[in-house]
Amino acid sequence: MGEEMKAWERRIHRVSPYTPGEQPKMENIVKLNTNENPYPPAPAVQEAIRSFDVQQLRKYPDPAVAELSSAIADTYQVPKDQVFVGVGSDDVLAMSFLTFFHSEDPVLFPDITYSFYDVWAQEFEIPFETVPLKEDFTIDPLDYIPRERGGRREGPIGGIVIPNPNAPTGIDANVSAIRSIVENNPDVVVIIDEAYVDFGATSVLPMINTFDNLMVVQTFSKSRSLAGSRIGYGFGSKKLIKYLSDVKYSFNSYTMDAITMKVGVASLSDPDYFASCCQKIVATREEAKQRLRALGFHFPDSRTNFIFARHESVPAKELFTALREAGIIVRHFNQPRIDNYLRITIGTDQQMQRLYTFLEEYLQQAGWRAGD
Amino acid sequence: MGEEMKAWERRIHRVSPYTPGEQPKMENIVKLNTNENPYPPAPAVQEAIRSFDVQQLRKYPDPAVAELSSAIADTYQVPKDQVFVGVGSDDVLAMSFLTFFHSEDPVLFPDITYSFYDVWAQEFEIPFETVPLKEDFTIDPLDYIPRERGGRREGPIGGIVIPNPNAPTGIDANVSAIRSIVENNPDVVVIIDEAYVDFGATSVLPMINTFDNLMVVQTFSKSRSLAGSRIGYGFGSKKLIKYLSDVKYSFNSYTMDAITMKVGVASLSDPDYFASCCQKIVATREEAKQRLRALGFHFPDSRTNFIFARHESVPAKELFTALREAGIIVRHFNQPRIDNYLRITIGTDQQMQRLYTFLEEYLQQAGWRAGD
Numbered sequence: 083m084g085e086e087m088k089a090w091e092r093r094i095h096r097v098s099p100y101t102p103g104e105q106p107k108m109e110n111i112v113k114l115n116t117n118e119n120p121y122p123p124a125p126a127v128q129e130a131i132r133s134f135d136v137q138q139l140r141k142y143p144d145p146a147v148a149e150l151s152s153a154i155a156d157t158y159q160v161p162k163d164q165v166f167v168g169v170g171s172d173d174v175l176a177m178s179f180l181t182f183f184h185s186e187d188p189v190l191f192p193d194i195t196y197s198f199y200d201v202w203a204q205e206f207e208i209p210f211e212t213v214p215l216k217e218d219f220t221i222d223p224l225d226y227i228p229r230e231r232g233g234r235r236e237g238p239i240g241g242i243v244i245p246n247p248n249a250p251t252g253i254d255a256n257v258s259a260i261r262s263i264v265e266n267n268p269d270v271v272v273i274i275d276e277a278y279v280d281f282g283a284t285s286v287l288p289m290i291n292t293f294d295n296l297m298v299v300q301t302f303s304k305s306r307s308l309a310g311s312r313i314g315y316g317f318g319s320k321k322l323i324k325y326l327s328d329v330k331y332s333f334n335s336y337t338m339d340a341i342t343m344k345v346g347v348a349s350l351s352d353p354d355y356f357a358s359c360c361q362k363i364v365a366t367r368e369e370a371k372q373r374l375r376a377l378g379f380h381f382p383d384s385r386t387n388f389i390f391a392r393h394e395s396v397p398a399k400e401l402f403t404a405l406r407e408a409g410i411i412v413r414h415f416n417q418p419r420i421d422n423y424l425r426i427t428i429g430t431d432q433q434m435q436r437l438y439t440f441l442e443e444y445l446q447q448a449g450w451r452a453g454d
Numbered sequence: 455m456g457e458e459m460k461a462w463e464r465r466i467h468r469v470s471p472y473t474p475g476e477q478p479k480m481e482n483i484v485k486l487n488t489n490e491n492p493y494p495p496a497p498a499v500q501e502a503i504r505s506f507d508v509q510q511l512r513k514y515p516d517p518a519v520a521e522l523s524s525a526i527a528d529t530y531q532v533p534k535d536q537v538f539v540g541v542g543s544d545d546v547l548a549m550s551f552l553t554f555f556h557s558e559d560p561v562l563f564p565d566i567t568y569s570f571y572d573v574w575a576q577e578f579e580i581p582f583e584t585v586p587l588k589e590d591f592t593i594d595p596l597d598y599i600p601r602e603r604g605g606r607r608e609g610p611i612g613g614i615v616i617p618n619p620n621a622p623t624g625i626d627a628n629v630s631a632i633r634s635i636v637e638n639n640p641d642v643v644v645i646i647d648e649a650y651v652d653f654g655a656t657s658v659l660p661m662i663n664t665f666d667n668l669m670v671v672q673t674f675s676k677s678r679s680l681a682g683s684r685i686g687y688g689f690g691s692k693k694l695i696k697y698l699s700d701v702k703y704s705f706n707s708y709t710m711d712a713i714t715m716k717v718g719v720a721s722l723s724d725p726d727y728f729a730s731c732c733q734k735i736v737a738t739r740e741e742a743k744q745r746l747r748a749l750g751f752h753f754p755d756s757r758t759n760f761i762f763a764r765h766e767s768v769p770a771k772e773l774f775t776a777l778r779e780a781g782i783i784v785r786h787f788n789q790p791r792i793d794n795y796l797r798i799t800i801g802t803d804q805q806m807q808r809l810y811t812f813l814e815e816y817l818q819q820a821g822w823r824a825g826d
């Protein structure tokens with residue numbers, strides 16, 4: 083800050099602030115940068131908001147979020163005391179880090195992954211080590227399994243976080259890979275972050291019945307078009323959820339506001355709408371794979387609502403800037419191993435068409451030709 | 455749990471869960487136990503909810519909460535970069551603890567006070583010491599001022615939290631007492647928690663211009679009838695707010711949902727409604743003081759929306775149970791020094807009348823007579 087630091091400032095917990103994906107204020111842009119759902123929430127959500135009785139707001143909301151917890155439990159056929167609800171999956175994950183990772187041994191997660199894991203670890207002073215993904219960006223389960231159990235991991239393990247599908251790669255590890263990681267780490271908690279699971283990947287939710295050290299985290303932000311509402315949830319053994327709830331209540335016992343609780347319940351009340359939105363995004367994504375491939379892009383096979391792509395001749399940074407100037411916003415990460423990739427959120431067919439049209443023209447002008 | 459503890463459980467951060475004030479499900483009760491406002495939020499709030507465009511929910515909310523921050527800045531005539539917004543004042547306070555109290559020296563707060571301070575301190579492993587209130591439950595500023603500056607405090611100080619007015623006592627420390635505490639602790643951050651300030655107490659907000667180590671925290675939960683919405687905010691020097699925001703963004707960058715932001719802005723848009731609600735509660739409280747005094751109660755002079763009272767002959771626990779059986783819920787704390795007190799929230803005149811009527815009959819039957 084250029085100024086002298088005062089005594090009180092030396093006592094402060096200083097962190098490097100995280101920069102969230104931009105929410106540009108321009109008109110008529112195609113926003114494919116924050117993995118939001120291009121379709122509106124279920125019609126029942128609008129109805130729930132419209133008919134919300136404002137009188138309820140003067141009272142504290144139910145700290146147990148019981149109505150929404152029950153609706154989630156019913157939807158996923160899980161007992162109520164195995165469900166945890168938080169203000170977005172970030173809240174569920176942060177609380178899980180704070181609760182479950184409380185030893186001197188390092189927590190493991192992939193080197194290329196959701197950018198908050200290392201931030202929370204630093205925040206809560208949790209030791210961690212990142213495990214490099216393989217060359218093709220897939221996870222090798224052996225890297226997370228101790229040597230004495232047939233894996234490749236040498237040192238101790240304090241816990242494990244695996245996003246599945248992973249972000250920003252979009253790759254879905256298969257269920258048996260996850261199973262072997264959980265099975266061979268019975269002494270620590272394993273968190274599987276399934277933020278993107280509803281777009282065609284397979285959830286490991288049924289495994290919570292077998293492994294009491296498994297925490298599965300999901301969210302309403304992507305597949306339920308409710309990023310603006312902040313609803314996340316998780317599943318685990320009764321014991322695991324009890325430990326997590328104890329920490330959550332002691333931290334801030336009234337977190338989810340009364341309207342959001344109704345919004346969540348309303349969203350769950352329309353499974354057909356949910357399924358059809360997910361199907362539309364999957365269909366658009368599969369078409370995007372063909373279109374982008376034909377345009378010279380390479381990418382891992384995504385099971386999410388985004389594609390993580392590099393072009394065979396034009397650098398990502400150049401494309402990112404050109405797209406931005408054309409009003410098409412995608413995400414670029416200035417990070418080792420992935421700085422030549424763009425993360426492109428799947429929008430509506432119309433939005434994607436604008437992307438293809440622009441890319442076709444741009445690449446042609448840049449001298450790129452298919453099959454070169 | 456009776457069962458053997460597994461290895462993963464030994465790595466877990468275990469806390470004793472906090473028990474929030476009950477939200478009873480009975481019909482026709484008089485709920486005077488959680489310091490909620492008996493009047494509905496401003497009419498503009500209902501309108502804001504009704505006209506909310508559900509399309510906005512599919513996008514992430516503004517992480518800077520800019521619209522609401524600006525409205526708060528305008529309302530309180532404070533520059534925008536000196537305002538911090540959180541999901542309830544619990545969130546603002548917890549983030550403040552995490553950010554500002556990061557030394558080996560103990561943080562000081564009163565022995566009788568808001569029950570979350572010690573919970574957060576334990577959660578974040580912040581050393582703390584409670585300072586006994588005087589016999590009459592007032593704060594002695596000298597207890598918070600180091601000896602070398604003319605105070606009575608012997609050891610080092612890592613930070614200070616003073617709720618003003620204090621809860622559950624309801625007592626307002628005068629502004630010069632707070633000023634002397636802040637002035638004589640320039641090397642640590644001093645947090646003044648003003649959750650109840652709008653019911654006739656005096657805010658120290660103007661002091662943020664003089665002291666860059668002062669954080670003032672307020673809430674929409676009580677005076678704005680929005681406990682169900684979770685909106686808290688704080689004011690401080692530009693530097694202080696910057697440090698706090700950095701930690702908040704790194705913890706969970708999208709916390710306040712999009713509807714709540716509109717709710718907060720709508721509430722601020724009607725200052726007359728706000729003033730008239732606060733005035734009604736103050737008027738009812740002043741009448742309650744007379745009525746309760748006439749019924750043999752003793753209490754510190756409250757400047758809040760509750761009265762912290764003991765009866766001169768009937769034990770608090772007995773009254774608590776009798777009231778509860780009559781459908782009148784108040785709060786009793788099973789704690790040293792205050793276990794003979796009841797915290798009675800100020801309700802509507804009608805609700806308070808039910809309280810007086812019941813107490814008159816009960817005390818008469820119990821053989822109590824005024825002037826005995």
